[in-house]
Amino acid sequence: MIMAKAKPLEEILSYLEGFQRILVLGCNGCVAVCEAGGLKEAEVLASALRIQNMQAGDRRDIQELSLTRQCDKEYLAELKDKMDNYDAVVSLACGAGVQFMAEMYTEKPIFPGVDTCFIGVTEEQGVWTERCQACGQCILAETGGICPIMRCAKRMMNGPCGGSEKGKCEISVLVGRDVDCGWHLIFERLKKLGQIGRFAEPALDKDWTLSRDGGPRLIIREDVRP
Amino acid sequence: MRLSYPTNIRIIKVPCTGRVAIIHLLKAFEKGADGVFVAGCLEGDCHYQSGNLRAKKRVAYARRLLASIGVDPERLAMYNLSAGMGPRFAEIAREMTAKIRELGPFLQPSGRTAAPQATAA
Structure with a gap:
């Protein structure tokens, strides 16, 4: 929501x-x-x-x-x-x-x-956290259900950057609270799922025109239009 | 006990102070109260476990809200006392009334006397 x-x-x-x-x-x-x-x-x-x-x-x-x-x-x-x-x-x-x-x-x-x-979720009453940036091309299938676009401040596509330390992102210092490194979470999750092979191949280029780079977005569904 | 306390207090009964929402506190001011106090059970003694603690947070929030619109937050307070503490209730009522009288009428200019409202549970 x-x-x-x-x-x-x-x-x-x-x-x-x-x-x-x-x-x-x-x-x-x-x-x-x-x-x-x-x-x-x-x-x-x-x-x-x-x-x-x-x-x-x-x-x-x-x-x-x-x-x-x-x-x-x-x-x-x-x-x-x-x-x-x-x-x-x-x-x-x-x-x-x-x-x-x-x-x-x-x-x-x-x-x-x-x-x-x-766009986020209710962690508990009074606590809400972000989950999705509506990038227009969902890649959660390849990332163990954890979104690197939302989690990673740099939107890295193939693993953590050098700023990831002990599972925390370097922006933690900037925002004053511990922020999980998205790619650390993804790695741990894929390990659990036995899908660590995902890291052997680089991700395909992401089409950012489907995100904000493409300007205001539009969906037309002829099948449901009156 | 036949205790006396200021007659200009209007008591609004609620089953538990946990029922008191921010809007109830604001409505009292809107309807002309010069001050409002919420009288909840002693902390740790809530029959519904945490009603009075919730009320405490809401009163704190409402006080900040009042401050942001230029109303002295001292006009809103929360007290904790048990149902068996009648003398303390009378004392609080007098204390709050005196404080509001000192602050003067909520609306300016106005010739009305201070009329704090109370919410008791």
Whole structure:
């Protein structure tokens, strides 16, 4: 799922200067699971903005709503009759949702309420970690189900670099916590699976045009199109 | 025990402070409370094991949230006491009320007197 974290309130407040009628719009998809942008978080943000507003002696109208998802037009369309009531929207969806809102409601400023972080998993309640960078050409079959593109800061394709020490990546120093070397993990896993032969042959060149190098990506499925 | 404590406190009962969400704390301020305190069981004595510890974290989070919107975080507090500590409850109620009175009304300008709200479990 897509993981996000709430933006600092001060930043959100700075976007909203000069707007009177504000909608805080949650998304009940991924960002609700990582407790950054669902209905619960939309309610808290709207309430905090109202308190700030009361303190400042303003008479802004701040409301909250949450859509099933903000990455599908049919859910965004639910707002069609309501958008006239607002001057600006703070969307708590991921970057995709914010942009889709902005594309559908071109007359209204749509501000992001969260920082979209990564595609990841829930390790435990309150702890989320990255797993996928959506490179467009999955190589997990050759790497024991551990992704070197996401794990390795250098995106090495054929084993660890010289910065790998005792199973940890050299960026550990930079980020201030122990980061596993992806290739160390892959080696250990392939050893367990009896697939160590993978290292005898270099990996085929990766087509990075399927990743970000190819610009914005697109999937068209004629079989499922109406 | 016929203990007396400030009459401007409104008590909102919850089964356990673990039920108290951030939004409940904020709503109290939105509805005009000048201060809020959460009265949970003693740490280690939660009937549901960790309800009061969860509440402690949420109160801490809400205090940071309040600070970021310019509200003195001292207006929100958590206390721990058992159901058998009536005198302590009255004492906390007086203590909190005095603190909020010192901070003054939450909204400016306002002629209202301080009215701290309490959430007890």
